Amino acid sequence: MTKMIGADIVLESLKRLEATTIFGYPGGVVLPLYDRLPAHPEIRHILVRHEQGGGHAADGYARASGKLGVALATSGPGATNLVTAITTAMMDSVPTLFITGNVGRNLLGKDGFQEADITGITMPIVKHNYLVMRAQDLAYTFAEAAHIATTGRPGPVHIDIPKDVFTEEAEFEWPTTVSIRGYRPVLRGNPAQVKRAAAIIDAAERPIIFAGHGIILGRAHEELRTFAEKAGIPVLNTLLGLGGMPHDHVLNYGMMGMHGSYWANHAASNADVIIGLGMRMDDRALGRFADMNPTAKIVHIDIDPAEHNKNLIATVPIVGDVREVLPQLCDEVAQRSHVEWIRWIDQVRDGHRTSMSIPGGETLTTQYVVDRIADSIGTEGVVVTGVGQHQMWAAQFMRISRPYQLITSGGLGTMGFEVPAALGAQVACPDRAVWTICGDGGFQMTFQEIATMVDERLPVKMAIMNNGYLGMVRQWQELIYQDNYVAVAMSQPDFVKIAEAYGIKGILVTDKDRVVDAIAEANAYDGPVILDFRVEAQGNVWPMVPAGASLTETVESREEIAQLLGQPIPANPEPAR
Amino acid sequence: MKHTVVALVEDRPGVLNRVASLFRRRGFNIDSLAVGTTEEQGISRMTIVLDGADGIVEQVEKQLYKLIDVVKVSDVTHEEAVTRELALIKVRCMSEQRAEVLDLIQIFRAQAVDVTPNSLIIQLVAGGETLDALVDNLRPYGIREMVRTGRIAMVRGNRTTAVHEQEPESAQRFHLESGRRPEEEHLQYVSK
Numbered sequence: 001m002t003k004m005i006g007a008d009i010v011l012e013s014l015k016r017l018e019a020t021t022i023f024g025y026p027g028g029v030v031l032p033l034y035d036r037l038p039a040h041p042e043i044r045h046i047l048v049r050h051e052q053g054g055g056h057a058a059d060g061y062a063r064a065s066g067k068l069g070v071a072l073a074t075s076g077p078g079a080t081n082l083v084t085a086i087t088t089a090m091m092d093s094v095p096t097l098f099i100t101g102n103v104g105r106n107l108l109g110k111d112g113f114q115e116a117d118i119t120g121i122t123m124p125i126v127k128h129n130y131l132v133m134r135a136q137d138l139a140y141t142f143a144e145a146a147h148i149a150t151t152g153r154p155g156p157v158h159i160d161i162p163k164d165v166f167t168e169e170a171e172f173e174w175p176t177t178v179s180i181r182g183y184r185p186v187l188r189g190n191p192a193q194v195k196r197a198a199a200i201i202d203a204a205e206r207p208i209i210f211a212g213h214g215i216i217l218g219r220a221h222e223e224l225r226t227f228a229e230k231a232g233i234p235v236l237n238t239l240l241g242l243g244g245m246p247h248d249h250v251l252n253y254g255m256m257g258m259h260g261s262y263w264a265n266h267a268a269s270n271a272d273v274i275i276g277l278g279m280r281m282d283d284r285a286l287g288r289f290a291d292m293n294p295t296a297k298i299v300h301i302d303i304d305p306a307e308h309n310k311n312l313i314a315t316v317p318i319v320g321d322v323r324e325v326l327p328q329l330c331d332e333v334a335q336r337s338h339v340e341w342i343r344w345i346d347q348v349r350d351g352h353r354t355s356m357s358i359p360g361g362e363t364l365t366t367q368y369v370v371d372r373i374a375d376s377i378g379t380e381g382v383v384v385t386g387v388g389q390h391q392m393w394a395a396q397f398m399r400i401s402r403p404y405q406l407i408t409s410g411g412l413g414t415m416g417f418e419v420p421a422a423l424g425a426q427v428a429c430p431d432r433a434v435w436t437i438c439g440d441g442g443f444q445m446t447f448q449e450i451a452t453m454v455d456e457r458l459p460v461k462m463a464i465m466n467n468g469y470l471g472m473v474r475q476w477q478e479l480i481y482q483d484n485y486v487a488v489a490m491s492q493p494d495f496v497k498i499a500e501a502y503g504i505k506g507i508l509v510t511d512k513d514r515v516v517d518a519i520a521e522a523n524a525y526d527g528p529v530i531l532d533f534r535v536e537a538q539g540n541v542w543p544m545v546p547a548g549a550s551l552t553e554t555v556e557s558r559e560e561i562a563q564l565l566g567q568p569i570p571a572n573p574e575p576a577r
Numbered sequence: 578m579k580h581t582v583v584a585l586v587e588d589r590p591g592v593l594n595r596v597a598s599l600f601r602r603r604g605f606n607i608d609s610l611a612v613g614t615t616e617e618q619g620i621s622r623m624t625i626v627l628d629g630a631d632g633i634v635e636q637v638e639k640q641l642y643k644l645i646d647v648v649k650v651s652d653v654t655h656e657e658a659v660t661r662e663l664a665l666i667k668v669r670c671m672s673e674q675r676a677e678v679l680d681l682i683q684i685f686r687a688q689a690v691d692v693t694p695n696s697l698i699i700q701l702v703a704g705g706e707t708l709d710a711l712v713d714n715l716r717p718y719g720i721r722e723m724v725r726t727g728r729i730a731m732v733r734g735n736r737t738t739a740v741h742e743q744e745p746e747s748a749q750r751f752h753l754e755s756g757r758r759p760e761e762e763h764l765q766y767v768s769k
Contacts, residue, residue: 103767123594131756133755134755137754305639
């Protein structure tokens with residue numbers, strides 16, 4: 001054992017955890033830690049431009065790499081700036097570690113300069129948090145924190161460290177194991193429950209799989225495919241579950257939910273057995289709970305028992321890691337092929353493809369741009385989105401086929417996630433093409449991180465779907481609030497000039513025939529690129545399940561939604577600027 | 578319906594905050610909450626009385642289990658259990674009424690624990706309904722002050738609600754000691 005100061009213990013601990021990439025921003029109370037960074041050259045510190053950006057970057061890094069993402073901030077405002085990023089990671093169960101400094105122990109609770117009760121603030125938005133009061137506790141805290149963040153249902157863990165703990169001396173003793181009696185995640189499914197589930201699945205005539213983020217977090221995509229193929233069951237994805245099944249797999253029917261396909265939502269509603277895999281039965285995926293296929297039997301497999309019976313009552317709940325439970329279930333179920341049921345879904349699909357297709361004509365649309373980007377980077381590229389219309393179109397048309405080909409803020413729906421998360425993804429995957437599909441609104445929330453990309457030579461391609469509106473808000477105001485456009489039109493800066501200001505490449509695209517060339521030009525450029533696509537302003541994402549409606553009420557046009565809501569058909573005039 | 582839920586938690590800074598925050602966040606209504614030490618060093622026992630349907634209580638239990646510091650949760654509502662609350666009631670009572678009041682509280686097996694010429698403090702340990710009944714009977718005399726604890730409960734018979742798992746020594750030490758503020762005099766003043 002060696003004696004060292006708290007700052008060195010923190011950095012040694014991160015090395016033991018192989019979490020050697022930190023997205024951070026310095027400030028008064030973390031200076032003792034920064035002071036020691038040069039003595040630990042194995043640690044790569046990436047200086048971001050805003051703590052929220054650092055948090056999202058750690059999130060994007062964690063998703064793209066499957067490793068623990070780490071963000072570091074100072075006390076007070078530095079720490080509170082992390083809150084949105086922590087909540088984003090919590091809602092999407094991303095294994096992340098957030099480290100903050102705090103004022104010296106003598107000043108805690110005295111409202112000193114830049115003091116915030118950050119452990120009190122983060123308590124409801126983390127999987128667990130710590131305030132470390134002695135340097136001798138640091139190593140154990142980091143070991144335990146990383147264990148909690150990366151096992152079970154992953155999530156963010158926050159460690160708050162007073163300034164004088166960084167400078168206090170203690171023995172560095174790295175624990176060989178951690179033991180927490182209040183935390184024992186169950187990984188294998190209960191065999192009796194698995195048998196009950198298999199019996200229900202074998203008796204099903206119209207079974208369907210809802211594949212969620214758990215498939216991707218648990219890297220259980222192979223297990224999912226094997227199970228679905230043996231039991232002959234069609235697969236629907238939640239937004240975060242996209243990539244759990246290859247896009248072109250014959251059993252894959254794509255995304256369900258608010259902007260899922262008509263056929264997916266109707267397959268979900270007409271199934272007699274629902275198999276929820278690593279998903280939390282969210283309202284955006286399922287529509288109105290009371291009318292979510294009330295007659296279907298539900299087999300719900302999730303590592304978090306609190307998700308069972310929370311929104312829908314499960315006929316057979318199974319607690320466990322989908323990667324462990326799926327092979328168990330696969331051994332028990334009979335080989336089947338539900339030919340008639342699949343033919344029924346295919347027929348629905350054949351009749352409703354147009355509502356989810358890429359518009360023809362001369363107009364430059366987001367759908368078209370997304371499709372061309374998908375074409376150019378293939379499934380090996382990574383696409384990170386913001387939140388809104390462009391996110392839904394990316395989900396619909398990016399042909400997501402592998403885990404974390406798509407990185408998006410699903411649960412919290414955080415605008416401004418895209419640019420910093422793409423930065424983090426590029427750090428994790430230096431050899432992959434990383435594109436971010438941005439909205440013109442979300443881009444302006446966090447694009448300060450371009451400076452970080454320049455410093456770190458991260459060649460992220462940022463495609464802004466610039467329609468001059470908060471597109472999804474505009475869509476709702478048109479369709480649900482009857483053309484009452486309020487606070488939705490936005491003037492935009494010249495994004496090409498912003499690119500110039502940062503010393504990166506900027507490309508303006510106004511015509512459809514320029515799209516392919518512009519994407520190729522961006523891909524060929526060795527550095528970050530902003531592409532300003534001036535897309536159609538008044539496009540709507542179809543199909544749509546209005547908030548509070550049931551999946552059977554999936555509508556495909558303005559006429560249908562007006563009829564559903566009992567409102568006149570919106571005229572859709574151009575909103576005033 | 579009222580449920581009595583027992584939670585055994587690690588006795589660590591912030592654990593009460595975590596539990597209270599969870600109830601607030603998920604919209605569960607707490608009627609009463611009693612916290613105290615247990616037979617096991619480092620484990621505190623929370624007895625929570627809450628109002629809600631069985632499905633809500635299932636969620637409460639599962640959400641409590643998600644807290645890392647919560648080791649065991651048990652709904653004892655439908656168990657054969659001893660449940661007790663303690664009340665101290667300061668009641669207006671002139672000397673000439675004293676015999677009458679003492680007679681009355683005798684029925685409830687309550688005790689007078691303080692007396693002045695014009696008041697009494699009455700103490701009762703009992704189930705909640707008995708306490709309510711005593712309060713109703715004392716109200717005509719004039720209740721000047723009252724304090725009641727939350728309910729505590731223990732299942733009858735040989736079965737126990739206890740933590741049986743011992744952690745390795747290093748983990749136990751960490752869980753008992755970490756996060757607590759060291760004595761102030763050992764701390765040097767560190768400026769911003």
